[in-house]
Amino acid sequence: MRFFHQVWVVAAKDLRAELRTKEAINSSLAFALVILLMFSFAFDPLADTTREMSGGLLWIVFAFAGTLVLNRSFARELPNDCLDGLIAAPISGAALFLGKACANFLLVLGVQLVSLPVFGVFYSVPWTRQFPELLVVLGLGTWGMTVVGTVSSALTVNIRLRELMLPMLTYPILFPALLGAMELTAELVNGNPIAPDKLGFLKLMIGFDVIYTAVSLALVETILVS
Amino acid sequence: MREKVLYALGIAAILLMAYNLRAIAALPLDPPLGPAAIIMPPVAKLVFFYYAAGGVAIAAGIASAIAGLRFLRTRDFRYDALAVASTEVGLVFLAIHIVTGCLGTRTVYGPSWAWEPRLTTALACGLLYATYLMLRSAVEEPAQRARFAAVWSVFIFLNLPMLAVAINWWRANNRRTLFWRGGSDYIAAWLPSILGTMLAMILLGVLLTAVRMRQEETRRELDTLRRMTHAL
Numbered sequence: 001m002r003f004f005h006q007v008w009v010v011a012a013k014d015l016r017a018e019l020r021t022k023e024a025i026n027s028s029l030a031f032a033l034v035i036l037l038m039f040s041f042a043f044d045p046l047a048d049t050t051r052e053m054s055g056g057l058l059w060i061v062f063a064f065a066g067t068l069v070l071n072r073s074f075a076r077e078l079p080n081d082c083l084d085g086l087i088a089a090p091i092s093g094a095a096l097f098l099g100k101a102c103a104n105f106l107l108v109l110g111v112q113l114v115s116l117p118v119f120g121v122f123y124s125v126p127w128t129r130q131f132p133e134l135l136v137v138l139g140l141g142t143w144g145m146t147v148v149g150t151v152s153s154a155l156t157v158n159i160r161l162r163e164l165m166l167p168m169l170t171y172p173i174l175f176p177a178l179l180g181a182m183e184l185t186a187e188l189v190n191g192n193p194i195a196p197d198k199l200g201f202l203k204l205m206i207g208f209d210v211i212y213t214a215v216s217l218a219l220v221e222t223i224l225v226s
Numbered sequence: 227m228r229e230k231v232l233y234a235l236g237i238a239a240i241l242l243m244a245y246n247l248r249a250i251a252a253l254p255l256d257p258p259l260g261p262a263a264i265i266m267p268p269v270a271k272l273v274f275f276y277y278a279a280g281g282v283a284i285a286a287g288i289a290s291a292i293a294g295l296r297f298l299r300t301r302d303f304r305y306d307a308l309a310v311a312s313t314e315v316g317l318v319f320l321a322i323h324i325v326t327g328c329l330g331t332r333t334v335y336g337p338s339w340a341w342e343p344r345l346t347t348a349l350a351c352g353l354l355y356a357t358y359l360m361l362r363s364a365v366e367e368p369a370q371r372a373r374f375a376a377v378w379s380v381f382i383f384l385n386l387p388m389l390a391v392a393i394n395w396w397r398a399n400n401r402r403t404l405f406w407r408g409g410s411d412y413i414a415a416w417l418p419s420i421l422g423t424m425l426a427m428i429l430l431g432v433l434l435t436a437v438r439m440r441q442e443e444t445r446r447e448l449d450t451l452r453r454m455t456h457a458l
Contacts, residue, residue, distance in 0.1 A: 151381070155374050159364045168360055169378070172353045173385050176392040183396065200395055208388055215384060219377045222298060 006091040010099025011106075017076060018107060024072040025107055032065040032115040036122060045123050054125055055186025059178055061115060063145065066108045067167045070149035073104050074157035083157065093221035097150060101216075104146040112138055120189075129191035137188060140205040141181035147212045148173050154223050177208045232436055239429035246422045250274055253416065269333045272326040274420055278427040279322035280348070286316030286431060287355070291383030294376035303446060304439075306372040309379055311438035313358050315431050320352045343397040347390045354382045354389075368449060 018024060039057050043050045050057075077083035086096055116138075120127040127134065149170050156165045171178075180201035187194060194202065250271055293309035296302070324345060331340040339345075361378050365371035 148381075151377075155361065155378070156364070158370075159366070161364060165360070165364055169357050172350065172357050173381060175350050176385065176388040179392045179396055201392070204388060204392055204395075211384055211388075212381075215380065219298075219380065222373055222377055 003092070003095055006095040007099040007102065010086075010091070010096055011102040014073070014076075014100055014103035015106065018072075018103070024069045024076075025111060028065045028068040028107075028111045029114060031068055032061050032111060033118065035061045035064060036115065036119055040122060050123065051125055051190055052186060054119075054123060054189050055184070056182045058116075058119060058185055058189065059141065059182045061119075062108070062112050062142070063171065063174070063178065064167075065111050065115070066142070066145050066149065067170065069107045069111065070104055070146065070153050070170070071163055071166050073100050073150055073153040075153070075162065078157065087224050093224045094217045096224070097154070097216060097220040100153075101146050101150040104150055105143055108142050108146055109138065112142065125189050126191040127189045130188040130193060133194060134185065134188040137181060137184045137202070137205070140202075140209055141177055141185075144177035144205065144209045144212060145170075145174060147209065147216050151216050151220065151223070154220065177205055180205045180208075228436075228440075232433060235429055235433045235436070239426055239433060242422065242426040242429065246274070246419055246426055249419050249422070253419065267333050269329055272330055273416070274423040275322060275427075276326040276330060277420055278424040279319040279326065281424055282427050282431040283316045283319040283323055283348075283351075285428070286312040286319065286435070287351070287383065287386065289435075290316065290358075291379050294379035294383075297372060297376045298380075303368075303372060304443070306375065307439045307442035307446075308435070309375065310359075310362060310442055311435045313355050313379070314438055315434045317352060317355045317359070318434070319427070319431060320348055320355065324348050324352065341397055341400055343394045343400065346397065347393045350389055350393065351386060354385060358382060368446060 039045075039061075043053075043057075074083065077086060087093075089096075116127060119125070149166070152166050152169045155169065156162045159165065183198055183201050184194060184205075187198065253271070255268065255270070289312040290309045293305045293312065297305035297309065327342075327345045327348070328339060331342055331345065332338050358375060358378055362371055362375050365374055
C-alpha cells in the first residue's frame with residue numbers, strides 16, 4: 001500500500017505543477033488543433049476515404065501532441081535540481097516512475113478527450129456511437145505511449161538535443177501499439193464495432209502495455225540512479 | 227594472437243565468398259526439374275544474399291540484447307562494446323537484406339516497394355536499431371551511455387516479436403513469396419549455395435563485429451587517458 005501512496009503523491013505533485021503553469025498541456029492542445037486543421041488541407045475532410053483513415057490521422061495527432069507533454073515530464077524537474085531531490089527521496093525509482101507515468105497518462109488522455117470532439121465536428125464522424133470501446137482503445141494506446149515516453153523522458157533528460165531525441169526514440173518502439181490503435185480506432189470512430197478479426201490487435205496492445213510496464217518498472221532504477 | 231585470428235577469419239570469409247560467387251554465377255536460371263512455366267530473371271540470384279544477410283542481422287540483434295543484459299548484470303564494458311558493435315553490423319546486414327529484397331519484389335511483382343510484411347518488418351527493425359545508435363551518440367558520459375544503451379537494447383529486443391506480429395496482421399493478404407514465384411523447384415538445387423553464402427556472411431559479420439569491438443575498446447582507453455591528463 002505504501003508503494004501506491006508514494007505513486008499517488010508523485011502523480012498528484014506532477015498534476016498540480018502542470019495545472020498551475022499549464023505550459024505543456026496548452027501547447028499540446030494548440031498543437032493538436034493545428035495538426036487537425038492541417039490534415040484537412042491535405043485530405044478532403046468529408047470524403048469517405050478520409051473517414052477510412054481517420055484512425056491513423058487521429059493517432060498521428062495524439063502521438064505528436066503527446067510528445068510535448070512527455071518532453072516536459074522530467075525536464076520540469078531540472079530547474080533548482082528538483083530531479084536530484086526526487087531521486088534522493090525515500091521512495092523507490094519504480095514508484096517515482098509510475099507516479100510520473102500516471103500523471104502523464106491523465107494529461108495526454110485529457111488532451112485526447114478534448115481533441116476528439118473537435119475531430120468529430122471537423123470530419124463529421126459518429127465517434128460517440130462506440131464510445132466505451134473507443135475509450136478502452138484510447139486508454140490502452142495512451143498507456144503504452146506514456147510508459148515508453150516516460151522512460152524516454154528519463155533517458156533524455158540530461159542529454160544533448162533532448163526535445164528532438166524523445167520522439168526519435170519513442171515512435172519506433174511504439175510501432176506495434178500505434179498500428180493496433182490505428183486499426184481499431186478507424187473502425188470505432190466511424191461507429192462500427194470491432195470486427196472479430198481485429199480482436200488480435202486489442203490483445204497485442206494489452207500485451208504491449210503489460211510487457212513495457214513490467215520492464216520499465218524493473219529497469220528504471222538503472223536509468224535514474226548512477 | 228587476436229590479430230592472426232582476425233586475419234584468418236577475413237581470408238576465410240573472402241575465399242568462401244569468392245567460391246560461392248563463382249558457384250552462383252554458374253547456376254542455370256531455368257528450372258532444374260523439367261519445364262516450368264516461369265524462368266527466373268537473373269536478379270533472382272540476389273536471393274542468396276537476401277537470406278544470408280537476414281540471418282546475420284537477426285543473430286546480431288539477439289547478440290546485442292544479450293550483451294546489453296550481460297552489461298547490466300556485470301557492468302563489464304566489454305559487453306557494452308559487443309552490444310554496439312553487433313548493432314552496427316546488424317544494421318549493415320539489414321540494409322543488404324532490405325535492398326536485395328526490394329529489388330527482388332520489384333522485378334517479380336512491379337511496385338518499387340510492395341509493403342511485403344517481412345520486408346516492412348525488416349525496415350521497422352532497422353529504424354529501431356538506428357534509435358539505439360542515436361541514443362548512444364547523444365549521451366556523453368561513458369558509464370551513463372553504456373547503462374542507457376543497455377536498457378534501450380532490451381526495449382528494442384522485446385519490441386521485435388510484437389512488431390513482426392503487428393505488421394503481419396496489418397498486411398495479412400499481401401504476403402508474397404519473394405524470388406520464388408516459379409515454385410520451390412529451385413530450392414533443392416540452390417540450397418548448397420544459400421548455405422555457403424550464409425556461412426561466408428556469418429564469418430564476415432563476426433569479423434566486422436570483432437574489429438568494431440576493438441575500435442570501441444581503443445576509444446574508451448583513449449578517453450580514459452584524456453581524462454587522466456586533464457586531472458593532472
